[in-house]
Amino acid sequence: MSAVLKSQHQFRPMQMDDLDAVMAIEPHIYLYPWTRGNFSDSLTSGYSAWVLVRNEQIVGYSLMMMVLDEAHLLNLSVDKDFQKQGLGRLLLEYMVETARSNQMANMFLEVRSSNISAIALYENMGFNEMAIRRAYYPAADGREDAVLMGLAL
Template identity: 45%
Template sequence: MSELSFRRMQESDLDAVLAVEFAAFSHPWTRGIFLDCIQSGHECWLAFSGRQQVGHGVLSAAASESHLLNLTVKPESQGNGYGYALLDHLMAQARVRDAEEAFLEVRASNQTAARLYERYGFNEIGRRRNYYPAVGGREDALVMACSLID
């Protein structure tokens, strides 16, 4: 894996962010969702391998908790450790904002992502029934949590 660099997402990045988002997901976030996250002061980051954008992530943090809202790696860049590195960067931002615990939801069918989160230290703490839109209707989300206190 080549070393990643990170920078904050800006509104001018949204065309490139949406290209990655639409390539990676059957039900991608919209421009409006990303714009709301940027304007709300969430931790919105881009990941680069060299000069190529390989992923992005969004995290909210408040009242000693953080919530991973989006973690996306370009399909052709997956399997190179970029997801783990981006997750680690976002969790570092959560710690900077005094979060003691992180939460996330992941599609029950997305076992690759669930394994990534487990490797980082997240544990399944629940399930949200019919949380995500899916091709055939709705899909459950696994709710996961991770302590950020060393």
């Protein structure tokens, strides 16, 4: 990632006060968004939750649960107006480094089987497909499969 892209953005821990900004993004990028309660519960549970800030505006966020030596990426999102600028990769790199710095051995995630660009990003970052979780996500025509991916840290 370029030094310019990194210098324009900063990471900081997500706080309850950030949820209005996060909830302004979430329903615009997902047909089945997380609820405010999902985010609040994640923060209360002590998950690793981060916002990506540019010019004092939250442009992305990510949450990860770490248990024993495994990290599970729960949500990685970039505001629709800031997509296709390398910010998803920047967020993912940050979360992988966070997992490594917390001595996690592996990182896992699920991604919609139809989300080809996200799957390409994860594969480019070294994640491998491990399994298919049948009918994991809600979808307009019923349910959609998830691709379970993993990365050895």
